[in-house]
Amino acid sequence: MTDAKPGGRAAGKTATGHIDRRACVKALLDSQGDDVLIIAGLAGAKGDVIAAVGDAPRVFAFGGAMGAAASMGLGLALAQPDKRVLVITGDGELLMNVGTLATIAIANPANLGVVCVDNEHYGETGFQRSHTGLGTDLAAMAQGAGIGAVRTVREMAELDEAGDMLRQSNGAAFVLLKVAVDDPPKVRIHWDAAYHKNRFRQALLGQP
């Protein structure tokens, strides 16, 4: 059973999704293989990624600069056409620069997937409700932006198909994970972004 009980700072909050974010992101990342390069957006998404794959060199995780994860994933995907790149980001961060979906759609790299962990709340700032809890559908926006491969996942059983789409799409792909609103334990990594950048490049390119 992977349903999450709202807890911690999220106590009493409700969302339309019911699947557990940590279990969901872990299952999806496990299905993609350990050579996929990952950009993790700030706050909850970063926690989900680090909890799933550890503080690994193939992960670049944000601690700020909200709104930049998706565009950074695009630059990385274009620079590394033979590697697959996944951006894991939250609904709040994606809403901040939602136009990036259009930028990604027209560039349309087949090796880029964007996964939005949508708990319908701004968890980092105290679980205020986000637009996605009030009717905004980021999957519809991704589709409207022109991204051809789009899936919404509401049940764990739907993850396999979404994972297949991420691996096999011949253009950019987008997955919306409708997760429960929960406040899982914080996952802390060192804040130094230059260290993480150099470690990422060393592992990928053989030099910092």
Add this chain to the structure above:
Amino acid sequence: MSTEWPEEIYGLLREADIDQFAYVPDAGHDHLIKRSIADPDVHSIALTTEEEGVGLLAGAHLGGGRGVLLMQSSGVGNCINLLSLTRAGRFPFLTIISMRGDFGEGNPWQIPMGQSTQPVLEACDVTCLKIEDAGDVAATMTAAITMAFNNEMPVAVLLGQKLLGAKKF
């Protein structure tokens, strides 16, 4: 507007292995944008807002590539918070900015951002190199490319309206 010095800039960028050209459409960068679209060896990336270019260029560097952000001075204001990625991660960042609200500007809406472009960039630790004369283009662009990529630092080349000519109203 001359296409000679813009072509010189394009050549210098390509010689430096820059292959991601990010831009928001702009008259001042018309030649560079068209060249990047026509060049099969580069990625020409149309952005919806300039700040996407900050993320894009950091991602390019993470993957061993090089990019440049072409924008108008008004776009600088859109980039400010995301420049914290550049600074915190010590990413190289090269932008070429076509100035408005500068020498001879006739549209008062362009003055606020144009006049604050350089101070705002410098407040964010972006080194600014301004070009007013076509004869300085090659030396300044070469300096900017070296500084940005060798030192992994943010550098902005400002193309002033003395160089570009002020838009006629």
